[in-house]
Amino acid sequence: MSARKTWLSTLKKKLGEHLVSTEDSTLEQYATDYTEAEPSKPAAVVYAHSAEHVKTVLETANQHRVPVTPIVAGTNVGGLALPAPGGIVLDLKGMNRIVELNRSEMYVVLEPGVTFGQLKEYLQQHAPDLTIAYPLAPPNVSIMANCLLDGLGNLSFMHGSMGEWIGGLEVMLPSGKVVRTGAAALSKYWFARAPLPDLTGLFLNWQGTTGIVTKLSVQLWPEPTARKRLFAFTYSVEEGFQILRSLARRFIFFDLGGLTWPAGKMLFGVDNPLVRDPSEPEFFLYADIGGFSKGDLNERLKIYNRVLKDFRKSGVEVEGPVDVDEIVKAVPDFASLADFPMTLEFLLEKGGLTWIGTYGPSSLWENGVRRGSEIMLAHGIAPTVVTRPMKGGHYGVLRFITVFDKKNEDEKTRARKVNEELLELVLELGFVPYKMPPWAWARIKNRIDPGFLELLYKLKELLDPNAILNPGKSGTAGP
Amino acid sequence: MFNIEIPSRERANLLQLILEALLKKAARDSRRLNKLKNAEGRYRIRAGRMECYLEIRPEGAVIDRYTGQEIDAFIRGTIDAFFRLGTGSLSPVPLLTGRLKIKGKFRAAANLGLALRG
Numbered sequence: 001m002s003a004r005k006t007w008l009s010t011l012k013k014k015l016g017e018h019l020v021s022t023e024d025s026t027l028e029q030y031a032t033d034y035t036e037a038e039p040s041k042p043a044a045v046v047y048a049h050s051a052e053h054v055k056t057v058l059e060t061a062n063q064h065r066v067p068v069t070p071i072v073a074g075t076n077v078g079g080l081a082l083p084a085p086g087g088i089v090l091d092l093k094g095m096n097r098i099v100e101l102n103r104s105e106m107y108v109v110l111e112p113g114v115t116f117g118q119l120k121e122y123l124q125q126h127a128p129d130l131t132i133a134y135p136l137a138p139p140n141v142s143i144m145a146n147c148l149l150d151g152l153g154n155l156s157f158m159h160g161s162m163g164e165w166i167g168g169l170e171v172m173l174p175s176g177k178v179v180r181t182g183a184a185a186l187s188k189y190w191f192a193r194a195p196l197p198d199l200t201g202l203f204l205n206w207q208g209t210t211g212i213v214t215k216l217s218v219q220l221w222p223e224p225t226a227r228k229r230l231f232a233f234t235y236s237v238e239e240g241f242q243i244l245r246s247l248a249r250r251f252i253f254f255d256l257g258g259l260t261w262p263a264g265k266m267l268f269g270v271d272n273p274l275v276r277d278p279s280e281p282e283f284f285l286y287a288d289i290g291g292f293s294k295g296d297l298n299e300r301l302k303i304y305n306r307v308l309k310d311f312r313k314s315g316v317e318v319e320g321p322v323d324v325d326e327i328v329k330a331v332p333d334f335a336s337l338a339d340f341p342m343t344l345e346f347l348l349e350k351g352g353l354t355w356i357g358t359y360g361p362s363s364l365w366e367n368g369v370r371r372g373s374e375i376m377l378a379h380g381i382a383p384t385v386v387t388r389p390m391k392g393g394h395y396g397v398l399r400f401i402t403v404f405d406k407k408n409e410d411e412k413t414r415a416r417k418v419n420e421e422l423l424e425l426v427l428e429l430g431f432v433p434y435k436m437p438p439w440a441w442a443r444i445k446n447r448i449d450p451g452f453l454e455l456l457y458k459l460k461e462l463l464d465p466n467a468i469l470n471p472g473k474s475g476t477a478g479p
Numbered sequence: 480m481f482n483i484e485i486p487s488r489e490r491a492n493l494l495q496l497i498l499e500a501l502l503k504k505a506a507r508d509s510r511r512l513n514k515l516k517n518a519e520g521r522y523r524i525r526a527g528r529m530e531c532y533l534e535i536r537p538e539g540a541v542i543d544r545y546t547g548q549e550i551d552a553f554i555r556g557t558i559d560a561f562f563r564l565g566t567g568s569l570s571p572v573p574l575l576t577g578r579l580k581i582k583g584k585f586r587a588a589a590n591l592g593l594a595l596r597g
Contacts, residue, residue, distance in 0.1 A: 233527070264493055265496060269496075273489060277544075279529045279530060280493050317527075317528070319526075319558045319559070320557075322558060322559040326563055326566050326568065329566040330500070330504070330565025331497075331500040333500065
């Protein structure tokens with residue numbers, strides 16, 4: 001019997017045939033994602049419904065040295081859930097229990113398959129006074145994945161990237177051993193990472209290469225009772241960023257951000273807009289203002305409006321604000337903007353979506369947007385750029401989004417090339433990619449601190465000595 | 480059937496796209512469609528710095544770039560005023576409030592405002 005047949009037979013015997021698929025159509029489905037990365041076909045897909053299932057998979061894979069790639073929705077745009085050829089995809093969608101809600105300490109303990117849409121419904125029913133942050137992503141996206149990959153959400157202006165919200169983890173190592181991190185290593189409460197040595201970091205941003213998280217505690221926040229989401233428009237990105245920085249210092253917002261002009265046109269159904277009418281606003285400023293009473297909200301709105309007014313007085317032309325609720329009411333086709341989590345169809349309808357998403361110094365946004373837009377236009381790609389001050393403005397998001405036709409090889413090649421050039425730009429400026437794809441890791445190895453890299457390899461070897469977990473990701477492929 | 484056309488849509492400005500969406504919504508409602516047909520005419524429309532040319536005929540509308548075409552009326556306002564017009568939150572007679580200003584044939588422009596009013 002071949003090695004593959006042996007481990008497959010073990011898995012089927014221990015888990016049951018219904019949880020192990022080797023059907024070609026299923027394997028094809030898991031072999032690809034939204035990105036420009038080449039497909040990579042696994043040998044099997046295992047549907048885990050419990051930590052016991054995960055343990056069986058890891059022990060078997062470890063014994064037979066078979067690569068294991070964890071996945072939930074598979075919607076990340078870094079190619080991070082693309083399996084190693086011939087390996088196992090460990091589908092965690094079935095582990096979707098909300099294990100605990102702690103209303104007084106404001107956290108939930110979740111299994112990896114719990115989605116933003118699911119938790120939202122649950123909170124509306126059991127704790128309507130609390131909320132989690134929602135990313136600009138479809139409702140079927142895993143909360144755990146977005147937290148472990150340090151993604152962002154609609155409260156990230158106030159509270160930072162979602163990795164910071166993790167209160168603790170329960171992780172299964174490739175050996176089958178279980179580790180708890182955070183306060184829950186000692187206490188029955190999963191309230192915070194503090195004050196023990198922070199081992200959560202051994203699994204955060206490691207892209208599933210050091211362990212499989214089977215439980216995660218994530219912080220919740222008070223849900224505002226009154227809210228306004230507004231767009232304002234400026235005729236240059238430079239003026240837009242001046243206003244954005246000024247607003248960020250007020251610290252009255254739940255969310256703040258900026259979008260370049262193509263995003264607005266794509267929302268109206270223009271495919272890949274490359275031409276901007278000089279009379280059009282170049283930059284859209286987004287603000288989400290929440291309050292815990294109408295009076296509270298009104299005070300915050302006054303501050304917001306005063307900032308816009310002051311800029312107008314100083315000669316900056318600012319249009320708006322336009323209430324997002326008014327936009328949705330006026331144009332019912334924009335109903336998807338009405339609430340989070342949010343599926344932006346125009347990003348997904350061509351089948352291909354990729355980005356260079358980074359965190360870095362917001363003082364360099366202008367430079368990044370101008371030069372990045374030139375690169376994108378030179379490749380015939382609409383310069384859609386998202387920016388966002390994070391954690392009160394301590395740093396900022398700079399993200400270049402490329403939508404492409406997944407079936408068109410030329411567009412795929414262009415997407416790859418534009419990402420390579422944008423990566424060079426952001427690294428030169430001092431931005432750091434998040435949800436970093438394997439090809440980008442390969443390019444930063446000669447720039448990253450050698451001590452960092454050495455420790456990275458040592459920790460990987462310690463936690464996953466047979467290198468079975470998500471090979472090639474998080475820069476752990478070795479020197 | 481009321482056709483709404485933007486010549487070379489990929490080069491259209493945001494105002495053209497906003498107007499297209501508002502007109503499409505109006506054309507779906509038979510009562511508002513009648514008002515739209517009563518607004519037959521040629522308009523120069525400005526929101527903020529953006530401009531476009533709107534021609535309404537009984538069978539449809541064309542929303543083009545404004546390049547000095549002959550017009551019956553000139554309507555201008557802020558971007559948010561156009562959205563608020565679309566939701567009906569801009570007063571019962573939106574074109575009389577001052578948030579949108581008209582020069583030229585007032586009656587046709589007022590009909591256009593009423594048709595677009597959500």
